[in-house]
Amino acid sequence: MMFVKVYQYHIQADKEKEYLEIQKTAAKIYEKYLDSKFMYIKSNSNPAKWIEIAWYKDEESYNHGMELVNEDSEIKYLFQSFKKLLDPNHPEIEEGDYSLILSKNLF
Template structure:
């Protein structure tokens, strides 16, 4: 399983809008790829979020993302998402993982 992990900081008063954007983005993604996403909010820093998305494999992810990124609405949603980031912590950290079978 291919896993994407994103870390970013959302303004505390923008969390409702953040989830509205995530919901609309998920609808677009579902047209092209099956995924499962988990959102984690830090207890120590309420602006800090982790977004963990699982995909069947990296090849399908890459192929599908090309199609997702051609959607005009996804570009608008990403701009809206960026406007929710904490101004002094605008960085979005993105990492790729491979999920290994557990015990």
């Protein structure tokens, strides 16, 4: 059963380009250590609100891969850079763990 991480956060409107560049770079690091897929969704009603969804083979491989990812010095720098892009009025990052039960072709 696939393991899914879901994050919600708010990005400053004038920082979207930087945010997307950070995500592209971070994805390359994740790909070194994990078999993963990512999706970034921007709210239509609140353009500062983003949802990030990441799929992994299973929770065990996620945990093992994340140990390696978190040792990467570049990922630490990218996370610090990411936190600077958060909306100061909503600096929290909500995180949830899920299991993929059913999936159909999305497109």
